[in-house]
Amino acid sequence: MSAPTRGLEFRSVSVHYDGRAAVTELDLRVAPGEALALVGPSGCGKTTALSLCNAMVRPSQGAVLIDDEDLSQVSDSQLRSLRARMGFIPQDLGLVPNLRVSQNVLSGRLGKQGLLRSVAASLSVRNAEHERALAILDELGIGEKLFHRVDSLSGGERQRVAIARALYQEADYLIADEPLSALDPARARETITLLTEVARAKGLTLLLSMHDIELAREFVPRLVGLRAGRVLFDGPSGELTDEALSELYDLEEEDRVG
Amino acid sequence: MSAEALAVTPARANRRARLILGIFLAALVSWLALDLSLSDALPRQGGGSVLSLFLEGALSPATSYEAAEVPAGTPPLLSKVLGAVWTTLLFAIAGMSLAVVLGLIFGFLGATSWWRDEGSDAPLGRGLLQRLMPVLYAVVRVWIALMRSVHELLWAILFLVAFGLNNFSAVIAIAIPYGGTLAKVFSEMLDECPRESARSLRAIGAGPVQVFLWGLLPRAFADMSAYAFYRFECAVRSSAVLGFFGYPTIGYYLKLSAENLHYREVWTYLYALIALVLIVELWSSKLRERIVIR
Numbered sequence: 001m002s003a004p005t006r007g008l009e010f011r012s013v014s015v016h017y018d019g020r021a022a023v024t025e026l027d028l029r030v031a032p033g034e035a036l037a038l039v040g041p042s043g044c045g046k047t048t049a050l051s052l053c054n055a056m057v058r059p060s061q062g063a064v065l066i067d068d069e070d071l072s073q074v075s076d077s078q079l080r081s082l083r084a085r086m087g088f089i090p091q092d093l094g095l096v097p098n099l100r101v102s103q104n105v106l107s108g109r110l111g112k113q114g115l116l117r118s119v120a121a122s123l124s125v126r127n128a129e130h131e132r133a134l135a136i137l138d139e140l141g142i143g144e145k146l147f148h149r150v151d152s153l154s155g156g157e158r159q160r161v162a163i164a165r166a167l168y169q170e171a172d173y174l175i176a177d178e179p180l181s182a183l184d185p186a187r188a189r190e191t192i193t194l195l196t197e198v199a200r201a202k203g204l205t206l207l208l209s210m211h212d213i214e215l216a217r218e219f220v221p222r223l224v225g226l227r228a229g230r231v232l233f234d235g236p237s238g239e240l241t242d243e244a245l246s247e248l249y250d251l252e253e254e255d256r257v258g
Numbered sequence: 259m260s261a262e263a264l265a266v267t268p269a270r271a272n273r274r275a276r277l278i279l280g281i282f283l284a285a286l287v288s289w290l291a292l293d294l295s296l297s298d299a300l301p302r303q304g305g306g307s308v309l310s311l312f313l314e315g316a317l318s319p320a321t322s323y324e325a326a327e328v329p330a331g332t333p334p335l336l337s338k339v340l341g342a343v344w345t346t347l348l349f350a351i352a353g354m355s356l357a358v359v360l361g362l363i364f365g366f367l368g369a370t371s372w373w374r375d376e377g378s379d380a381p382l383g384r385g386l387l388q389r390l391m392p393v394l395y396a397v398v399r400v401w402i403a404l405m406r407s408v409h410e411l412l413w414a415i416l417f418l419v420a421f422g423l424n425n426f427s428a429v430i431a432i433a434i435p436y437g438g439t440l441a442k443v444f445s446e447m448l449d450e451c452p453r454e455s456a457r458s459l460r461a462i463g464a465g466p467v468q469v470f471l472w473g474l475l476p477r478a479f480a481d482m483s484a485y486a487f488y489r490f491e492c493a494v495r496s497s498a499v500l501g502f503f504g505y506p507t508i509g510y511y512l513k514l515s516a517e518n519l520h521y522r523e524v525w526t527y528l529y530a531l532i533a534l535v536l537i538v539e540l541w542s543s544k545l546r547e548r549i550v551i552r
Contacts, residue, residue, distance in 0.1 A: 094457060094459070099476050108462065
């Protein structure tokens with residue numbers, strides 16, 4: 001599905017919230033089809049970094065580029081179509097709890113439809129679209145939940161609905177903010193397996209943020225360690241040394257004291 | 259938090275004392291100014307017998323006309339009562355159907371979330387209209403306040419004068435203040451509902467209107483419909499009272515019977531109104547249960 005692209009680039013990006021730096025001089029290049037996890041203690045800037053990718057957060061300095069297009073230079077409609085290429089699963093999943101699974105999954109296409117088309121699509125029960133949604137849910141093992149309300153599902157099932165929505169979107173990127181944080185260890189392992197496998201199978205560029213360094217090391221080929229908004233290390237997860245790891249957390253301890 | 263922050267400072271205590279004293283004084287002044295005395299709550303001379311006549315009616319509501327002679331061809335009382343109940347309901351439904359449309363339109367436009375771009379930090383406005391939007395929003399809020407600041411009975415007087423005693427003037431007399439109240443409450447419900455679904459849709463490229471319709475409206479919908487049902491109950495009562503101006507609802511017949519001192523007929527209409535309100539309430543609470551819980 002994905003056309004040849006040059007991927008995502010952060011050029012010396014800084015973000016300040018009310019004078020406080022969330023991310024400082026972040027440089028990052030992600031090639032199409034790559035899988036990458038941002039790791040580090042909470043408050044290190046992972047969520048901000050991910051939100052920069054679809055311009056839900058704007059850089060205070062520097063630039064974020066997708067295929068050499070600066071996100072702060074594009075028009076509103078160009079931004080919409082760029083966003084439609086970025087599947088996004090926020091930490092809270094962003095589902096509508098009192099709607100059915102089908103309606104939540106179908107809303108993944110909103111970015112690719114005009115207003116009138118999306119209204120028309122939601123009024124008619126278009127079998128082709130429901131069948132596609134069902135196929136994706138089946139793939140994720142929750143096909144039988146198609147017409148259940150999201151608020152009747154378990155945490156793991158909701159996670160899958162959010163993934164299904166992102167897949168239904170047919171994006172080039174899959175961005176997930178702390179996708180494992182609300183899950184028990186067994187579910188977390190299952191979900192990270194699912195995410196990495198699905199991304200590989202569909203050729204998606206995968207960007208994650210994660211708490212659990214061990215799972216990240218095991219499943220994600222490239223890790224970027226963030227501490228206090230700066231990149232501490234960036235490389236293949238096999239090369240991540242225990243020293244680098246302890247530095248990440250030791251420094252954080254110092255921060256807390258200071 | 260330090261102990262200082264928790265302590266009640268003298269200034270704060272003073273302010274609270276002044277407020278309580280002020281409320282108390284306002285109550286006292288109103289009673290004195292109106293020259294209210296509790297003895298007025300007792301029936302006057304002769305009033306006692308009227309009162310007891312009226313209360314007797316409660317125990318034996320009329321099932322046929324109290325008047326000695328009724329013009330030939332007059333329908334029986336009970337079918338007249340049923341007819342009044344029916345028109346009361348019709349006016350309420352017609353008024354509410356227009357009020358819901360007005361409430362949705364102005365409730366959407368009166369919600370800050372309608373004007374806000376979920377993807378930006380600016381409180382209001384997006385794109386080219388950024389400058390204009392706070393003004394439009396303010397105009398809508400004032401418009402909503404105007405709609406509901408005038409009571410439906412006053413609107414009824416206005417439209418009676420303007421359009422005469424036709425059904426439409428009663429319907430819009432209900433629709434305008436009810437539409438305003440619905441708009442105010444709808445807009446607050448939309449603004450108070452959680453925004454994470456809206457943000458997540460914005461993040462994948464949904465347009466502002468799509469974000470509103472798919473991300474916000476579904477989350478507020480249960481509360482909005484429950485409130486609309488409650489307002490429908492109120493509309494039934496308003497519709498009944500509009501009869502005092504001559505519209506053929508329960509209020510009209512109730513007034514006629516009262517003027518003729520036919521208190522047992524008055525009670526028949528009152529009981530009919532109470533039954534109608536209770537039935538509507540039962541029905542709407544059943545519906546609310548289904549929508550909210552399900």
